[in-house]
Amino acid sequence: MAHLPMDRASEHTLSAQQTESSSPDSIYQLNSLQPYNPSHQAEHWPRFRSHQAMIMAPLHQPCFPNPFVVDHGQYESNANNTHHYQDGQAAYLDNLCPPSRPDPTMANPCMASFTSEGRRQLEVHSDWTGLQPSPVFKVDEICEFPTHLPFVHAVQNTPPSPLSTISSYESPESLAVASPTMTVQTVDQFSPGSSEDDREDQPGPTPYSHLIFRALKEAKDNKLPLQGIYNWFERNTDKAKSSGSKGWQNSIRHNLSMNAGFEAVKEELGPGKKAVNFWRLTPEAIRHGQVQSTTRYRKQASARKVLGANARAVQRQRTEIKGGNSLKAVKTRHPNTSCDEPNEIYHRQPMILSSCPVDDHYPRPDPQMMPHYISPALAPPIDNALQRYGMDSVIGCTNLPPAHNGSFYDSMRATLDNESFAPRPAAHAGWYASPSDHNIAMMTGSDAPVDLHHF
């Protein structure tokens, strides 16, 4: 108990039915899992929370029959038709999506508002002009698991090297903009019966980033909420099964956040409802059929130029065992990897910055991620924004300044909005962004580039 982490209680010892943050170590939560039924009321039906929504859906009738007003019975009659298989390796659902139709709304006009800085400020929201009184049952319009079909227990006898076939689905540029047809095109590729984790075509287990890519690739509009990704993992991988902890959820979030191939998008699903966050594949990831390495923080020795007095340290323990590339290798170790290899073989020669043109971020459409390919491109001139531009999606790290580091924010205060400048640098830097100054992504590092590209 002395070394109990403050957050999530190491995410261990939780049953599969418990959420990640159940915090079993909390004395408030031990042995007290009785059902709780708060009554959320809301017998009124609010309008869109944003004014843009009203403008962007000009045909929306303020008094149309609200599609949300449905009785419980309808849902109950449908609730049992979707089954969830978790009992074993062969427990996968057939992904029987109807063929897609061209999206008639792709060319629709829209409204947008603009910030005073000229930023277009657009809101994700639903289009309510075409809603039916109870579109819940308009299953023909959505790619959904068919509840009327018998369930298929697919045996995992056909692992079709899923990621290696993604390159054959080089999507046209037109599909890069939220194309719904992309989903159905790829649905058969990711054969639902194949266990991508611990597959035969690749040594070791499939990385999380690959699996997330697959989950989103299969999803409609290439996006899913976090819970949907969790569910996909539970149904299609062993990550969720292989341990009683919820570390796999942590890993999913980690990869979602750190890998530039996944972006969070907010979508307003109804009037007055809070927007829902989705994780979506970036167009680059869709176009290239892969995501790049979830590159992350690399330690740098040099301190920043400006170190504010408020600089805080990230307090970390130092002796915990935090995993590694093959903490599960004891059960999935591949024969071609030797346990006696020196560590130096994992440290390749330093990558060089990519000097590829903008439209050539993925010069090598290698179907397998990170083949340790070193780009033959020469080291580009440093500080050449022309060549650096457009390289984010190929690397996991963003160009945001480091969190918990006073150097960034202290030096940026004067450039921020009068209410936005932070007296202390305490949060992830992205949230320090000022509405009045876009140029908050200054480089805090004066060292040579440490995030390098394989291309």
Add this chain to the structure above:
Amino acid sequence: MAHLPMDRASEHTLSAQQTESSSPDSIYQLNSLQPYNPSHQAEHWPRFRSHQAMIMAPLHQPCFPNPFVVDHGQYESNANNTHHYQDGQAAYLDNLCPPSRPDPTMANPCMASFTSEGRRQLEVHSDWTGLQPSPVFKVDEICEFPTHLPFVHAVQNTPPSPLSTISSYESPESLAVASPTMTVQTVDQFSPGSSEDDREDQPGPTPYSHLIFRALKEAKDNKLPLQGIYNWFERNTDKAKSSGSKGWQNSIRHNLSMNAGFEAVKEELGPGKKAVNFWRLTPEAIRHGQVQSTTRYRKQASARKVLGANARAVQRQRTEIKGGNSLKAVKTRHPNTSCDEPNEIYHRQPMILSSCPVDDHYPRPDPQMMPHYISPALAPPIDNALQRYGMDSVIGCTNLPPAHNGSFYDSMRATLDNESFAPRPAAHAGWYASPSDHNIAMMTGSDAPVDLHHF
């Protein structure tokens, strides 16, 4: 230590320079606040993370001189010009914003993508067509604290009843869509030298929701990141000063989340950078110059119709002292409130649902919030969606189903995307929303409406 909460460690005992989650009870964090300097690199400049951004900013040059590439020295020379006053009641900044200009981008066209369900899927992002190489110093364009002006220690001798004057700023409808001029119009109203907390014109301290409203009202585009709201509170209220804890930040977040007058918007500030979340006043709040009560959960006795087997209980301790309307009343108690009043006087007659037309959500533009006014409108027919529609922004609660309650999700599984349906209902319901089914906001309450309106 035995009763240490699992999250945020009660947010106590933290100095003002510490962030809320510093968790002083953690053994990992005690007495170890040394500066930390991770080097975030990113010498490359990525493109927009979303494809929409490329479309929506068609003039954007992929190779334009990146405005982010600025050297540290520039920022350092400016960093010390913004001062932060926290030492006392009179420590407020003059809010000297330049007069606003009409936003030339208000009528600009935009692009939008659409989901396969027809939802318009728009992304907040920056418009890079007009960027200067170093717009950091284009102070003339932004409403910013003038670093070149001498600082004014305004004595709080002019508390101009700030909220009561908001009604005089009934904004035209055109301003409801992210109008930058709104900010400057109201800037003088919220006199910077006035201490809104513990003001004279209102009994007791100003509610958080009012203060947040003011902070956002003053901000450009009526939006601020969370840290900006924190900063505003530190400079303009006593909430942050009155205690060494960070409970005031918790209260701010609580109000932001629960009050429908505040909405989170995501804005992409640069190519490849993570989107920044802002909190923005809803157009309704702007239009009516106020936000409504941060109505929140009200206990209901009746259980939901469908209670899934996975229904989880929210584990709460029961004996903690959790505040109240006047935990600070010992120092700010108003003479007209008696401590001997029975509790019954705080329970007014039940509010009735508003039957106002859609454009009349605020039939009484009362400048003071919640005057306990009961709408004379007759009780509308229950289940009439026409009359319930459009009432969200006037009440703090949304129509989302309750979290930690299996009833909603269990009954909605069949309507969700095949990857989105959750095997367990464990999170806030908004994140369970399926991309393929918008109708997730079904009513879980079968009781009479409990969220009622004053209008």
Add this chain to the structure above:
DNA sequence: GATGTAAACATGTTTATAAT
């Protein structure tokens, strides 16, 4: 009723560290 406060919890971001 409204409000403040605490807290549980989910979600998102980042750093640390070990294995390979």
Add this chain to the structure above:
DNA sequence: ATTATAAACATGTTTACATC
């Protein structure tokens, strides 16, 4: 080098409860 894992932390949502 990539990857998995743990964890700290920030942010966002919701419920509980005390006070008036």
